[in-house]
Amino acid sequence: MLLFSLFLTFIAVHSAPINSPPFKTPVADPALYHPFLRRDLPQCPDPDNDRTTSGILWSCLATIFACTWSAVHPNLSGPRDSGFQRLRRQVITMICAIIAPELMAVWAMRQRLAAERLKKEFNDRFHDDIPREGWTLTHGFFIQMGGFMVCHNGKPVKVLTFKRMLASIQKGEIDIPVIHEKDIADKNKGDFLTKLLVVGQTTWFVVQCVTRWCLRLPLAELEVLTLAFAALNGIIYWIWWAKPQGVQEPIGLPLKPTASPSLHRETSFDASTDDPEPKLSQPMDIPTPNDPATATRDEAVASGDNPEPAEVNLDTTNLNTSSTAVFFFALSPYLLVRNLIKLAQAIRCRSRHRAEFFIVGRSRVPMFYADDLMQGNMNGLAIIPSIGIGIISGAFHLTLWSSSTFPTFLSHELWKWSALFVTVAPALALVLLPMVSSRSPKIVKTLAAAVYQTSMMLYIVARCVLIYLSFSTILDLPKGVLRDVQWVNLIPHVN
Structure with missing residues (x-):
């Protein structure tokens, strides 16, 4: 039996193949094809030479998030703010940075110029009472973000702006603060590992885009949007280079025993007195410093004998507990547009109000606060470079x-005209702002303000259109966009 099995195996291996006629596949009648059945199937991607849609999507999202998260340097929250309130302000700031990064550049530039001015002002005033190194640019940023707090027995009394600090020193409430830069650096939570990851991801993305451009390979619309974000946020990050990031608690300055007894009595913050948030005013209603109708109880308490100019509070949502989170998310589109309008309005306010479009509370400064120590053409120095940055970003x-x-065709036309408006809108603002702030006739100022307000609304709409088209067109990418550049993948990145 064994020999017989070996014989059959030998025959099967060495026998000649059977010549049989080829099998003919029946061809169906073309008339029987249904239009839906005749749809072309997508081509299978070549894993060695092609990218995937999901890979493009996730790499762009990772780059946008990394750039925005690292570039945005928010101001401090209040010591009594809940975790939800802190998260809410962080999310609103990030969304504003995504939809209107040019306005964030204006805020960053104004804080940078104010920080330089505050540093010089402090060192000139107190050069005989402070160490040789004096204040640095970091100190100028830190006081603008609400980093100094008057305390009594470990309890907060009031947050200090530069004006409040000078007034408190003159009244003998506090000593001249001697804070070294390393003390502020200890509170900086912008860790090295996070920055390294952001730099690596952004470098990989920019190198990939430049390489594709050199090889004449097209980019996806989302990649162009992401590249603009990377460039703009890189500039914002450089402007805010000396500003501490991720600080959770301010530095306490002890209240002197000789201070006013009223300050000693106000060391306990409760729900009824801790930074009450006023109701929303009309979009064009900018409260004036001398208008008692617009002053809040918080402002009166904080100002004391020398009241400070009122500042329109952008952070005006009465969400004091996490139980109202659902209402915040339901109203988030309205809140976002309103915040952007308020931020844009601050740019066109009169010179003495440009930096004072919030009410500085007892325990914190507002989200987009910048000091008002700038005088003369300092506001122009802040706005003009920011407008140039906006034009480059739109380009x-x-x-x-x-x-x-x-x-x-429709998506292409929407992209073209939205991109054109996003590029031109900053230049339009440069023309309109002098007309609003100057001594022009009232009718000219009214028309210029109306055009400016409308252009800012259309700018927000155009930005949203670009973002929508970037994500909607990624579902239908041509073959050239999916072509990959292999050596770029050697750079560590998120994909």
């Missing part, structure tokens, strides 16, 4: 003006 989107990667 990135214009690179797709004649692109053939859009799936439809």
